[in-house]
Amino acid sequence: MSGDDSSFSFEISPELVAQFMVEALEQLQEAEATLLKLMQSPDDAAALQLVMQYIHTFKGNCGLLALSQLQQASHAVESLIIAVQDGEVESAPAVAASLETIDSLREGLNNFAQGGPGEVPDLDQVLAHLKKIQGISAPEAQDRKQQEAADSGEMVRAFMEASEQLRQESQRISSRALELTESIRLLMDSLPCDAASQVFQALSAALSACQDDASRQSFRPVIVGFCDKLDNFAFALLDGVAAWPDPAPDIDEISCLINKAAERQPQAAALAAPLAGIASAPAAEIRSEASAPAPQKPAAPAKETQSKAETRSESPAEVKPEAAAKARREIRVDVDKLDRLMNLVGELLISEIMVTHNPDLAGLNLPNFERASHRLRLITNELQDLAMAVRLVPISGVFRRMSRVIHDLKQRSGKEIRLELKGEDTEVDRSVIEILGDPLMHMLRNSADHGLETPEERRAAGKPEEGCIRLSAAQIGAEIVITLQDDGRGLSRSRILAKARQQALIEDEGTSMSDQDVWQLIFKPGFSTADTVTDISGRGVGMDVVRSNIDKVKGRIEIHSEAGKGASFVIRIPLSLSTIDGMLVKVGHVQYMIPLLLIRETLRPHPEQLNTRHDGQEFLRIRKEVLPVVRLHLCHGIEPRTQRLDEGIVIIINLFRGPICLFVDDIVSQMQTIVKPLAGQICNTPGISGFTILSDGQVALILDLEEVMQLTHKS
Amino acid sequence: MPSNAKHPVEEEDDLDAQKDKYLTFHIASEDYGIAIVHVTEIIGMQRITQVPKTPPFIKGVINLRGKVIPVMDVRLRFRMPGRDYDERTCIIVVQHNDATVGLVVDTVSEVLDIPKGAIEACSTISRDQDNFVSGMGKVGDSIKMLIDVHRLLFDDTLEKMAAGQNA
Numbered sequence: 031m032s033g034d035d036s037s038f039s040f041e042i043s044p045e046l047v048a049q050f051m052v053e054a055l056e057q058l059q060e061a062e063a064t065l066l067k068l069m070q071s072p073d074d075a076a077a078l079q080l081v082m083q084y085i086h087t088f089k090g091n092c093g094l095l096a097l098s099q100l101q102q103a104s105h106a107v108e109s110l111i112i113a114v115q116d117g118e119v120e121s122a123p124a125v126a127a128s129l130e131t132i133d134s135l136r137e138g139l140n141n142f143a144q145g146g147p148g149e150v151p152d153l154d155q156v157l158a159h160l161k162k163i164q165g166i167s168a169p170e171a172q173d174r175k176q177q178e179a180a181d182s183g184e185m186v187r188a189f190m191e192a193s194e195q196l197r198q199e200s201q202r203i204s205s206r207a208l209e210l211t212e213s214i215r216l217l218m219d220s221l222p223c224d225a226a227s228q229v230f231q232a233l234s235a236a237l238s239a240c241q242d243d244a245s246r247q248s249f250r251p252v253i254v255g256f257c258d259k260l261d262n263f264a265f266a267l268l269d270g271v272a273a274w275p276d277p278a279p280d281i282d283e284i285s286c287l288i289n290k291a292a293e294r295q296p297q298a299a300a301l302a303a304p305l306a307g308i309a310s311a312p313a314a315e316i317r318s319e320a321s322a323p324a325p326q327k328p329a330a331p332a333k334e335t336q337s338k339a340e341t342r343s344e345s346p347a348e349v350k351p352e353a354a355a356k357a358r359r360e361i362r363v364d365v366d367k368l369d370r371l372m373n374l375v376g377e378l379l380i381s382e383i384m385v386t387h388n389p390d391l392a393g394l395n396l397p398n399f400e401r402a403s404h405r406l407r408l409i410t411n412e413l414q415d416l417a418m419a420v421r422l423v424p425i426s427g428v429f430r431r432m433s434r435v436i437h438d439l440k441q442r443s444g445k446e447i448r449l450e451l452k453g454e455d456t457e458v459d460r461s462v463i464e465i466l467g468d469p470l471m472h473m474l475r476n477s478a479d480h481g482l483e484t485p486e487e488r489r490a491a492g493k494p495e496e497g498c499i500r501l502s503a504a505q506i507g508a509e510i511v512i513t514l515q516d517d518g519r520g521l522s523r524s525r526i527l528a529k530a531r532q533q534a535l536i537e538d539e540g541t542s543m544s545d546q547d548v549w550q551l552i553f554k555p556g557f558s559t560a561d562t563v564t565d566i567s568g569r570g571v572g573m574d575v576v577r578s579n580i581d582k583v584k585g586r587i588e589i590h591s592e593a594g595k596g597a598s599f600v601i602r603i604p605l606s607l608s609t610i611d612g613m614l615v616k617v618g619h620v621q622y623m624i625p626l627l628l629i630r631e632t633l634r635p636h637p638e639q640l641n642t643r644h645d646g647q648e649f650l651r652i653r654k655e656v657l658p659v660v661r662l663h664l665c666h667g668i669e670p671r672t673q674r675l676d677e678g679i680v681i682i683i684n685l686f687r688g689p690i691c692l693f694v695d696d697i698v699s700q701m702q703t704i705v706k707p708l709a710g711q712i713c714n715t716p717g718i719s720g721f722t723i724l725s726d727g728q729v730a731l732i733l734d735l736e737e738v739m740q741l742t743h744k745s
Numbered sequence: 746m747p748s749n750a751k752h753p754v755e756e757e758d759d760l761d762a763q764k765d766k767y768l769t770f771h772i773a774s775e776d777y778g779i780a781i782v783h784v785t786e787i788i789g790m791q792r793i794t795q796v797p798k799t800p801p802f803i804k805g806v807i808n809l810r811g812k813v814i815p816v817m818d819v820r821l822r823f824r825m826p827g828r829d830y831d832e833r834t835c836i837i838v839v840q841h842n843d844a845t846v847g848l849v850v851d852t853v854s855e856v857l858d859i860p861k862g863a864i865e866a867c868s869t870i871s872r873d874q875d876n877f878v879s880g881m882g883k884v885g886d887s888i889k890m891l892i893d894v895h896r897l898l899f900d901d902t903l904e905k906m907a908a909g910q911n912a
Contacts, residue, residue, distance in 0.1 A: 377811045620797060666797030706813040715798045721806060721813040729794040729806050729813055 050091055052362070054139055057088040058132050063430045065129050066437060072121035081128070082111050086262075088135070094194070097148035100138045106160040107131050113164050127163050129437070131156055193260040196253060214260070365460065368421055375410075375417040376704035380723050382410050383701070387725035418459075425503045425512075426454035428467050432474055432501055439478045446485055446495050447478055452502035458510050462583050462603055466512070469576040473514050473599055474499065476573065481518035481597055491594065493517065509627075510605055515598035521591040523548050533557060546687075549589035553577040584719065586736070610705055612722070614698040614730060615681065618668040621698060621730040623722050628735060630682040630689060632697060637676050650680065650691045657682065659691045665717060665738050671695040683735055690739070701725075705732060716740075765860050767882065769889050770837065770850040772820055777850075778859065778882055778889040785838040785845065787853055790830050807847060809838065816847040822897065823877070841894045848897075857884055864891065 061084035068077050089104040107128050113119040134150050142148035150156060192214050211233050233256065386403040429451050436449040458466070482488075482497035489495055500515040523545065530536045530551045536543075551557060555574040580587055585603035604610075612623040613632075633652070641649045641656070648659040659680070663670035672678050672695060681692045703722040719734035767778035768787075788809070793816055795805040802821035806813050816836060821827055828851070836847040859882035866880055879893035 380811060620795060668797055706811075715796050717798075718796065723808050723811065723813070727808050728792065729808050731794075731796065 047095070049362075050095055051139065051143055054088055054091055055136075057084045057091075058135055058139070059427070059430070060084045061088070062129065062132050062434060065125050065132070066430075066433050068121065068125045069129075069437070072125065075115070078111060078115050078121075082108060082115070085111065085128075092148070095142075095148075097138070097142060099150040099153050100135060100142070100148050103131055103135055103138065103150045103153060103156055106157050110160050110164050119164055123163050127160055131160060193257045196257050196260070368460070372417050372421065375414050379410055379414060379702075379704055382406055383725040384727060389726055421460045422457035423460055423463055424455050424457050425463065425466075425510075428463060428470060429454045429501060429503070431467060432470060435471055435474055436478065436499070439475065443478065444484070445478065445482055445497060447482060448496050448498045450498060450500045450502075452500065453504045456503040456505055456510065458503075458603070459605070462510070465579050465583050466601075466603075469579045469601075470501075470512070470514070472573065472576050474501070477514060477516040477518065477597070477599075481516040481520075483519055487519075505605065510603045512601040512603070513598055514601075515596065517596040520593045520595055520597050521549055521552070521589065522593070526551055529557065530554070545591075546589070549591060552589075553587070610722075610732065611700075611702050612732070613681070613700050614724070615679070615694040616671075616696045616698050617662050617666070617694050618670050620666070620668055621724070621728070622662070622694070623703065623730050623732045624681065624683070624692075624735070625732075626700065628683045628685070630684050632679055632681045634678075635675050635680050635691075640675055648675070650675075652682065652691075655689070657689050657691045659693055660738065661693045662733075662738070663693075663695075666715075685735055685739060687739065690735075692735070703730075765858055767857050767859050767889065767891060768837065769854040769857055770835070771852045771854055772823070772850055773825060776854065776887060776889045777819075777878075778857065778891045779837065779839065779848075779894060780891070781856060783839045783841055783894045785840050788836045788838060788847075790832075790834050790836065790849075804849060807836070809845075809847070812845070814838070814845045814847055816849060817898075818849045819897075820849070820851070839894055839898075841898055844898060846898055857882075857889065859884060859889065859891070 061081050064077050064080045064084065068074055068081070071077070085104050085108045089101055089108060092100040092104060110119065110124050110128060114121050114124045134152070134156050138148050138150035141150075196211070196214070233253075382403075386407065391399070433449055433451070436447055439445070440447050477499055478497075482499070483491065483493075485495040488497065498517050500513070502515075503510065503512045505511075526548055527536070527539070527543075531539075533554075535551060535554050535557065553573050553576065557573065577587065580601060580603070583603050585601055588600040588602070589597065590600070591597040610623070611626040613626055613629060615622050615624060635650055635652075639651045640659075641651065643649065648661075649656050650659055659675070661670075662668075670678070675693060678693055678695050679697055681694060681697075682689050683692050703724075705720045706722060715731075717734055717738040718731045719737070720732045722730050722732055724730050763781045766781040768781050768784050769776050769778045771777075791807045793805040793807055796803065796815075799805075802818050804816045804818050804821075806815050818827065830849070833852045834849060835853045836849055837853065838845060838847050840846075863883045864880040865883070877892055877897050878890045879896075880891045882889040882891050
């Protein structure tokens, strides 16, 4: 076929390419997810249909940009899926091959994104593999097809071009649409495909019959549908098969439109009659002769064909309006705009507080003002919730990638792995999604590679051979909790310690370290316990990336492990990175904001509750607990109002390591605020995670208590 | 270099229009200049929130219309003795490499054209505070010391000093 793309008159703008890339990747992702589903339930007809649709749209889009290699590969997948649908090919190998091809398609897309021509690596092999599975290996068929393909190369391009023009024309159907259908029909006439030619004959007849705009408008969906079919037709020509799939329903559709038009225009009615004749012609007549080499259903009597055509056309007809409705209700928005919106809402919230809590209003009795400001508050809160909700996306996209990762791991490692997903519809902030993908992938690989045993080992340990990894997400309070749990061998304390010593990450034997501290060692850069570096993991770059990425979204990782029973990793990420409910406290002249979520209670201690250890560490006895006291003024070197615990306030804070008593001077207030990052790295004080602006315009510091604790541990 | 001929194109191109222009300010008895491309705005003294555990020349942070930015006292940065702020004390807001920082100076003077030809490279008598000066601009009889903003904001000594403070 001809590789000369310059004859396409269609202009390709950068915006179009960008949109194409986004959509194409999405289509591949969806197709991939559906194929993975098919791995589990190979007979899911609806899923097959979905894959078809995604691949088909993908192919069409590639056609628009004249990416012929991508087109060919996706076309081969499509025909394979159709063969599966028709029961000619078994589902499992076809799905596996399609999955592999999707990878190739991605690479082709990447090539295009990097300015290449969209080259699919080893296209010939890919195509041959797909064809082999489809069972088209007869060399004579291949030869014949290639020769025909060469002949029809020109034709295919002509069709593609015509269909593209017709598609554009369908926006405002005019007399030009008629010309186009006529020229397409003429092209068709030169092919041994009467069915297609008849369809377009009917269409051009119908178009010429309809003079008024209203009835022409009603043709729009039909014409667009025909354009798709025309594309298919052109692709079929590549395979040497000039077949129009079942023209009967198409002609029915056209005659139905003409009937409608006839109600307005009597002269069109005359045309409906011959059309009905075409529609009822026996199937054998309207089937193309050239379709013989293709794997096709045997010629059936008209009735059967029609009923089959109906059932076939039903499922896309059901799916499509839904998808179309959804597409219309969604728009793509630049993330920058969303960020700006969120910032502005934040500003609004601060300004609102600055107005309603203005110091000038202190002591005044203003009932009307109170009412108005209460209303303002409600609106700003709702606006804030909405602005945040806009940024939320379900985590399912990330989870789907994980099922793909497991699919590949299974094949490479030879282990039996089952991945259970839960809570896929949990919604998280966009920025979190972006950051979460890589860490989860690393952790999943680690669990599969280091955590899960080989089937033999598992059998010996009395476990089912199939290892199980559970990945779940849930919103708990103001946090998103993501849990990755495996039923493998669990973390080995002795091996981690040995490795840490070897890598000089610890100096002593580590016998005094708590399990939790030992587990945290695996997040150190360069740490890896795998004895051999495998293809999957073991390069020691995984877990520290995990840690740093999760730090970026202010998240934390907990590890729980039980030898022989498995390990679980719990990632906790604050729901929103931009607002916190906090308690404002004062130490000396510095005001701190403490996230309310961490606060258990506040109290003013009695002197008799206090004990001091020999090294000076103070403890408070609160009911039955003995909790360490952390003096914030010492951590940050501030002159406090008071040094005496019974003159200040103690805030009991739940930290990862357990509760602590934070000693501060006073509590100022409790409020919801916007977190402001500091522009630039100039004053990066440990223990301060950000800033917030108070109602009087003053800045307060947001405390990061985990970091404060690390600070006190060091000193 | 010849004096700037006024082409209309220059008016359009912001960067070109800002070329060779310096905002001059006064600290102790000397005049300094800072390339105008870095300067975002000049504001009066604001209430500064102190941030614990920062180097002494970081006075704290301010709320610049909803944006929190750190404020650096240039006197202290130059290791000169501090001075009480008065009504002539100004904060020059500069932007460099994504960082926005307020610089506290004694007074702001004016914007001057100092063409390249009038700038002499700094003689390298390496004392710490010379590190921040990239050249000497001659304007009439007077000398304006031109500040290297990058060194002022990001010099290693800053990190060293910060580390020293935190230890």
